[in-house]
Amino acid sequence: MTDIQSMANAIRFLAIDTILNAGEGHQGVPLGMAEIAATLYANHLKAAPADPLWPDRDRVVLSNGHGSTLLYSLLHLAGYDAVSLDALQTFRRLGSTCAGHPEIEQHAGIEITTGLLGQGIACAVGMAVAEARLNAEFGGDLVDHRTWAFVGDGCLQEGVGQEAVSLAGHLRLGKLTFLSDDNHITDDGDTMLSISEDVPARFRAAGWHVQELDGHDIAAVDAALAAAKDDPRPSLLACRTTIARGLPRLQGQRGGHSAPLKPQDREEACAELGWSAGSFEVPEPVRADWAQAMQRAATDYGDWQSRHAAHDDRAEFDRWTSGALPEDWAGTGSRLRAQAALEPRATILSSGDVCDALAEALPETLVLCADLEAPTNHKRGRHALTAQDRSGSYVHCGVREHLMGAMTDGIAAHGGLRPVNVTYLAFADYERPAMRMAALMELPGLFVFSHDSIGVGSNGPTHQPVEILASYRAMPNFRVFRPADAIETAEAWEISMESRRTPALLALSKQDALPVRRDGAENLSRRGAYMLPGHEGARDVTLLATGTEVALAVEARALLAEEGIRAAVVSMPCWELFEEQDPAYRAEVLGTAPRVGVEAAMEFGWQRWLDRGDAFVGMTDFGASDRTEVLYRHFGITAERIAEEARGLLGR
């Protein structure tokens, strides 16, 4: 019989030693949740630390990420090699596996980067959805695991956390369990300063299985974890805890959260808890208990390997989990480009065409949409994943965009599926914190947005992005695509599905885009920008445009040609990819003639491609409410205006 209390105390002292050694850190969580964590690992978790990437492992998320030493202590004690003593002793230092907040390193058992509050549990919902979908696809022999999330009160105050609670209950994600740290202490002091709601009642209202218990009572925690596994609903263990428990000076106090520890605190904790081991030392019997616990955790591992080796779908399962594309992917890409509509068509609908085709050609795609099925049209070839039917590849996420973004991260981090996130571009602001996390974690989520400009029309300026493109172009490791037509839309999908470490955003139009009149034999969007056919030889002016405005530039070129002015039109679907091209190609495309930049958005950032004295045709303020064509004229984003600016640059 393992001594779970000592296992818990081992967590406590590793956390204390790690924080003391670093001179900073948050002791509140690891000391307050030690019994909960130890009981989970001792008797319930499924994991194989020797094979951290085992696809059927349980996923553990530390949503209260400031308590990172809880996770690091756990992973060290559980035997993850990458969380060595050296890693603990370099906590919060450059290059350490043990960063201030957990940062995704799955080979070390760190499943996801947490950080800003609330996102962890929202990612956990994505992980649980991924498990449900994969379980339905490949069966319980290959996929049958749980998602456990450590949660602080802050995560549950955040809106994204509330969205997570609501949708997880709706989808009856029975393999998802939140372990909440109800310590009544927040950074400002007592949680009563800012929250007085009945949290268990709130979860019950959302259809959760809720158990309230003492988070330091190991038997109670053990029973509650067992009950959680038996219940078909997602489970909340609402654990009443004492923050920083074991530190006589700080436990139950506001300072328990992260007040600097002193060596004397450790001495007092040793006396309080009957601990005599030295710094970073784990007594041998406790190590043995941890080893035994992890042996139990890996019980199923060998059987799984046998089942996997004999499974008919093994090759496809391995392909999905590895993230590799199907063998005939190049053919799929060519076909998508060849089939792209050549009549005027909204790029969001062209994107729907691709999404439809990929329902079969890339069945690991999982589409998430925020209550905009009809206007975004990405469900055609798919059916919904619901509480009753996990086989669908489309999730009705409701009007919960921030959650949907975090679920995208969670699904991508889980592995096995390619998440595609669909809503209007104005809501990219709601999703931004999660999209930033995708960029930071180097997860290849695809974020498809419709209604990308004043083209939205009369719904007005609240729904018309003018600065959102720039706001994402400013973000590291994010590709912003604004395709000009159906071919570029297909190309953006193709490139994004091939991406392994960079998320992408597609800014697509509600209104019809005109085809840019080239064939799709080669994916030209891979170069980020390219000169459109229709111009050869020397040029007097270069028109740089993106998205639906490329058609205006083409029209302006014709107007200018009538006057003998030779204009080249450059379509720039993805600045980031263009930036990666060799300088000679960039110079060739940009040319040396004066330039007019054209985009129905703010100029901010365009200076990268325009020299002083060049012109820009776009927005200078928020939009307005009227029909699309009226707005384009009102804001002066027209072929005539482009031609006029070009003439101006040439002094004509």
Added chain:
Amino acid sequence: MTDIQSMANAIRFLAIDTILNAGEGHQGVPLGMAEIAATLYANHLKAAPADPLWPDRDRVVLSNGHGSTLLYSLLHLAGYDAVSLDALQTFRRLGSTCAGHPEIEQHAGIEITTGLLGQGIACAVGMAVAEARLNAEFGGDLVDHRTWAFVGDGCLQEGVGQEAVSLAGHLRLGKLTFLSDDNHITDDGDTMLSISEDVPARFRAAGWHVQELDGHDIAAVDAALAAAKDDPRPSLLACRTTIARGLPRLQGQRGGHSAPLKPQDREEACAELGWSAGSFEVPEPVRADWAQAMQRAATDYGDWQSRHAAHDDRAEFDRWTSGALPEDWAGTGSRLRAQAALEPRATILSSGDVCDALAEALPETLVLCADLEAPTNHKRGRHALTAQDRSGSYVHCGVREHLMGAMTDGIAAHGGLRPVNVTYLAFADYERPAMRMAALMELPGLFVFSHDSIGVGSNGPTHQPVEILASYRAMPNFRVFRPADAIETAEAWEISMESRRTPALLALSKQDALPVRRDGAENLSRRGAYMLPGHEGARDVTLLATGTEVALAVEARALLAEEGIRAAVVSMPCWELFEEQDPAYRAEVLGTAPRVGVEAAMEFGWQRWLDRGDAFVGMTDFGASDRTEVLYRHFGITAERIAEEARGLLGR
């Protein structure tokens, strides 16, 4: 006795006529909520359409903003001159008061811009807090009004809406009432596609007074509104409604939301509802009932004017509600600059100094903080506004940043107070949708952010902004300040408090900033950028920097001086203000020498101030976890590196 049913039907037909005339619009809300709205206006609302800006009017918010014709019909029937028949007949057209979604025009009775779901009810929480604070300050004789918010299911799915529910219950905002439109229909179809939670139970868990009723039963609505007014808790009227009620073809259907209306729909509705008036025609008895209702609504108006005329605090009340600064404001500004710390000090602490001083000098400031009292230090001279004590000027908003941003908007829109929003800059991504609304509405909220760069240190990249400055510089009508020291911090506050139509963001440091060594006699930040003392005459190179990096530029100047290189240092606390200066001043400051831009952030956008061939010292990717000084060295943001780049530009 007024005929409320006919008043409701008048709303219905005005909405139908407005939508038919425009050829587009959302009929679901106005037809589904007509009885609720008519009963509110007939028997409960306090308003004086002849004086739309009456400070003690009830505030009405349409959070489900797509149903804007509900609000426009109401305002027209209630007698707001600006919502004329002509305005209704230009619905969704440029320049009309009746834009696609409500856009703030308080003289027309439109209290706030709604738009993206969830923000309206969050703004309403801000309005109710403003009322509570002003009521405590000036007493019920001057301030005693309610906030009513029409709410759709989408608003309650959004995280920001959930945050609003939680905090409103905690603060016991008894004068806040949500009128919810529970029609079971969402854009995708039945709400059961994406939500199955027990919404009334969720509100009860948060301490709300909840009544469930038939939203078409006028007597029930009337009784519930009366009970809501009597209860000390915020109230939810959970109204079961039929979407698009009155339109036989569409009522209760998914298409009820916004499917295009046909003339025949109107004919069928006339038959269904026994209505015979022509298009845009309101039968005289119904007009009379509306007039009588609004006479009741304005019952208190005359008394209030008398009380106001006789009130001792009248002058101060008028000053607060007009948004005017105190007469001695210029003196206050000088004093703040003169008292600014000249020793090294974190700019977030310098901001706290200003905030402390303004607790007395500008008592209409109301500070909102998201559970970061200690690290942001803006509570010193203030006490908390709580459920029991409304006299405080500091609100513990909990870990609910998006709500806090929207509350800032709501408080500013309410009038009478100057909201100041305080948290870490990383959370600006959570607040972004609300901050965008402040810019769009031209509301002067001040958003104070600490931890503005890799200076955050070992909490790591999740908490280290690198692209957030650029993302707000891209936004229209927003001022981004990044002060270099205590004087610039005081200046940024001074400028922001003087602003009437432009919100501002202060990006402030956790780590000590060095003083830029000038006196504060003149507010130089008003120019947006200026040359620091310490250089005269010709220059070989110009170093442009912001925030804590200005000190590095000063240090680099000294290094370069040793080599005989003459460097000028330009501090650029606010690009937007610099952009507004006359070209001659800008040219003088920027000079013609080569330039090095310095900012611990991405280069994106800096091309505005740098020519090709100029250099930039800053970030090229996300940050990392280690101590501040280690990170600055690691990422090469040092005086040595700046000097090196300067030398490189000069070919030395």
